[in-house]
Amino acid sequence: MSSPAKGVALPQSPVKGGSPTKPGSPLAQSKKSSKASSPTRSTGAAQPFVHQNSDDEDYYTRPDFIYGGPFIGVNRPSPFLDTGTPMNLPLQGTFKKSFAYFSLKERIPVILTKIIDYLSRDGGSIKSANGASEEDLKNFMQSVVKLKNDLVTNKDYDPFTVDTANAKKWNMWIENQENKKYFNNTWMFTECYLYRKLREGCELTKGLQKFDYFEAQKKSAFDNNVELMCIVADKMVTMVNKSEKDKRKADFITLLKICLWANKCDLSLSLGSQVNLIQAAKDATEKLRLNPPPPPPPPKKGKKGKPAKEAAPQAPLVISHDPFQMILDLKDKLLVDDTAKIADQVQNKADAMLKAINAAAEEVKDTKDAKDTKDTKDKKETKEAAPAEAKDGKEKKEDAPKPIPCPAKMTVPQAVMFDIVCDNTGYELFADLCLAHFLVAQKIVQKVRFHVKDMPWFISDVTEKDFRYVIDACSNSNFSKEASSGATEGEGGAPKIIKADNLRLLGQAWNQYLTDGVFQVMAEEFWTTPHVYRDMKKYDPILYRKLQYAVAIMFKGDLNYRKLLGDRNVNPTTGFEASLQGFIPAPIIAVRTVKAELICGLPKGKWDQLTTADEKWMQSGDYGVIQFCPKGEALKVSDRPCMDYCQTCFGVVCPEHTDI
Numbered sequence: 001m002s003s004p005a006k007g008v009a010l011p012q013s014p015v016k017g018g019s020p021t022k023p024g025s026p027l028a029q030s031k032k033s034s035k036a037s038s039p040t041r042s043t044g045a046a047q048p049f050v051h052q053n054s055d056d057e058d059y060y061t062r063p064d065f066i067y068g069g070p071f072i073g074v075n076r077p078s079p080f081l082d083t084g085t086p087m088n089l090p091l092q093g094t095f096k097k098s099f100a101y102f103s104l105k106e107r108i109p110v111i112l113t114k115i116i117d118y119l120s121r122d123g124g125s126i127k128s129a130n131g132a133s134e135e136d137l138k139n140f141m142q143s144v145v146k147l148k149n150d151l152v153t154n155k156d157y158d159p160f161t162v163d164t165a166n167a168k169k170w171n172m173w174i175e176n177q178e179n180k181k182y183f184n185n186t187w188m189f190t191e192c193y194l195y196r197k198l199r200e201g202c203e204l205t206k207g208l209q210k211f212d213y214f215e216a217q218k219k220s221a222f223d224n225n226v227e228l229m230c231i232v233a234d235k236m237v238t239m240v241n242k243s244e245k246d247k248r249k250a251d252f253i254t255l256l257k258i259c260l261w262a263n264k265c266d267l268s269l270s271l272g273s274q275v276n277l278i279q280a281a282k283d284a285t286e287k288l289r290l291n292p293p294p295p296p297p298p299p300k301k302g303k304k305g306k307p308a309k310e311a312a313p314q315a316p317l318v319i320s321h322d323p324f325q326m327i328l329d330l331k332d333k334l335l336v337d338d339t340a341k342i343a344d345q346v347q348n349k350a351d352a353m354l355k356a357i358n359a360a361a362e363e364v365k366d367t368k369d370a371k372d373t374k375d376t377k378d379k380k381e382t383k384e385a386a387p388a389e390a391k392d393g394k395e396k397k398e399d400a401p402k403p404i405p406c407p408a409k410m411t412v413p414q415a416v417m418f419d420i421v422c423d424n425t426g427y428e429l430f431a432d433l434c435l436a437h438f439l440v441a442q443k444i445v446q447k448v449r450f451h452v453k454d455m456p457w458f459i460s461d462v463t464e465k466d467f468r469y470v471i472d473a474c475s476n477s478n479f480s481k482e483a484s485s486g487a488t489e490g491e492g493g494a495p496k497i498i499k500a501d502n503l504r505l506l507g508q509a510w511n512q513y514l515t516d517g518v519f520q521v522m523a524e525e526f527w528t529t530p531h532v533y534r535d536m537k538k539y540d541p542i543l544y545r546k547l548q549y550a551v552a553i554m555f556k557g558d559l560n561y562r563k564l565l566g567d568r569n570v571n572p573t574t575g576f577e578a579s580l581q582g583f584i585p586a587p588i589i590a591v592r593t594v595k596a597e598l599i600c601g602l603p604k605g606k607w608d609q610l611t612t613a614d615e616k617w618m619q620s621g622d623y624g625v626i627q628f629c630p631k632g633e634a635l636k637v638s639d640r641p642c643m644d645y646c647q648t649c650f651g652v653v654c655p656e657h658t659d660i
């Protein structure tokens with residue numbers, strides 16, 4: 001840093017609504033207490049973060065040079081406030097008591113340091129696996145080091161230099177930001193920018209174009225949770241045979257909850273340290289042992305003539321790692337449970353959609369039949385009029401490909417589809433696949449579209465490659481183990497052997513579903529942009545329209561939840577639908593464990609109660625919500641057709657959008 005003001009301490013001007021009264025910038029203050037806030041979850045093998053001098057300290061106290069005059073000290077108001085995120089504002093690194101600040105200051109630098117360590121430790125194998133040179137590795141490593149330095153010193157974002165259409169868009173978005181500093185802009189923009197910039201480091205090399213710096217961690221995460229997958233796979237066998245209404249509903253609800261608690265398994269919150277749910281259950285049990293819940297109140301005496309009320313059940317004292325038992329153990333941690341509504345309304349909407357599809361198909365068939373009859377009649381007349389030699393020739397039957405109508409004109413989908421906007425790979429993706437399999441096997445839907453990321457994202461998010469890896473790893477698993485203590489025992493009290501037989505069958509079925517197009521993987525660019533979902537229509541109207549064809553869309557995980565709510569600290573009692581701010585391409589399901597400081601749809605008083613008990617409960621991933629908005633924007637003939645409309649398809653047959 002070359003500012004002439006270095007070392008000159010100037011008084012701070014009072015900040016509107018805030019109180020950084022001490023001299024020096026808040027980042028300077030936080031330097032003294034850099035260990036003050038830490039996440040409730042252990043950061044595993046994370047390396048200690050060493051705070052470097054932030055040029056922010058200079059920026060807010062740097063004197064201005066007046067041409068021809070002296071250096072004049074100016075007091076710029078610091079945007080840093082010693083508070084949590086105020087109500088209704090976007091989560092941002094300027095609120096020093098927020099998880100956003102902690103993440104930018106402590107968590108992400110550790111994540112970047114781990115990549116640097118990995119590159120220096122395993123450079124040889126990375127080079128040979130990717131066909132990369134020493135130069136490639138060095139350049140990528142330098143880009144990560146620079147990124148980390150720029151973040152910790154709160155620099156302005158750098159523009160992207162790689163020559164791609166996506167990079168150009170990013171540069172435009174950066175240009176449009178009012179605040180271009182890492183901490184001063186919204187947490188969402190900065191965090192997404194960091195992961196996109198990491199990717200650019202590889203894109204700028206020759207040999208690391210396809211390198212996924214999180215792949216090894218994701219693979220271990222899969223291996224660490226195979227035991228759980230086997231337990232779930234064994235139960236899935238009882239869920240996939242066509243069942244009667246009540247059982248079907250109960251199984252649907254159970255699988256939604258399996259999907260929820262699987263969201264504990266992200267590697268970003270744990271800073272890349274492995275999340276093993278078996279260990280997590282043991283830790284939670286130990287926590288309960290040290291801090292047991294109060295006993296339930298005694299049963300209330302019944303009023304005259306009425307039976308006494310039953311005593312409330314004792315809260316569990318052991319948290320099982322069996323995913324089905326876990327649902328019961330964690331019942332009180334599920335803060336909003338819309339699962340029953342989801343099961344009913346998805347089934348009803350799917351039935352109605354199927355009727356509409358069949359009716360539309362019938363209409364097409366009638367038109368086609370009428371046309372065929374006319375054609376045959378015309379042909380017959382032509383034939384009769386044709387020369388004799390032509391009559392001897394065989395008639396050629398043409399197999400017309402099934403046309404996909406212009407998506408801009410289509411108001412009834414091609415199939416009953418359920419969409420999953422995926423979050424983490426490994427056990428979480430496995431759980432999503434189980435739900436998808438169930439919906440197809442029970443004939444509730446005909447197809448499931450999985451939306452994944454087009455680049456490594458927030459460490460453990462699913463990419464297309466991860467998706468195939470998980471399915472193949474399930475198909476080939478030969479896991480076999482005596483059940484860990486705490487799991488159900490086998491017959492006669494003998495230790496139960498957990499095996500992968502059913503897991504393999506699931507993997508094989510999923511591969512077949514992929515081949516048949518029943519499962520479809522889509523990696524749209526929008527999911528790795530910094531935009532929140534209320535802006536999807538503006539930035540990606542085609543994706544918005546594609547989503548409109550779904551019977552419902554399930555958004556998994558915390559980051560998706562943040563984007564659904566516009567990444568704002570909304571009032572916790574605001575309803576889910578209102579919090580979506582108009583983003584309802586189809587009915588929306590949010591399945592999320594709470595890992596960031598925003599939530600909606602809570603009953604009055606709940607947020608205060610939880611915060612009084614533990615002010616960091618929203619950072620732990622210990623709580624969850626399953627929320628539902630049944631509304632969906634009706635599909636109309638679009639007044640804003642897709643880009644290919646009238647270019648190639650002319651509104652009749654779409655050659656482009658085969659994923660609708």
Ligand SMILES: O=P(O)(O)OC[C@@]1(O)O[C@H](CO)[C@@H](O)[C@@H]1O
Pocket residue numbers: 103191263266267268269270423424458556557558559560562593595596
């Ligand atoms: O989306 P996920 O996997 O459930 O969670 C992602 C996460 O770990 O990363 C973000 C912070 O970096 C937070 O929103 C959240 O804590």
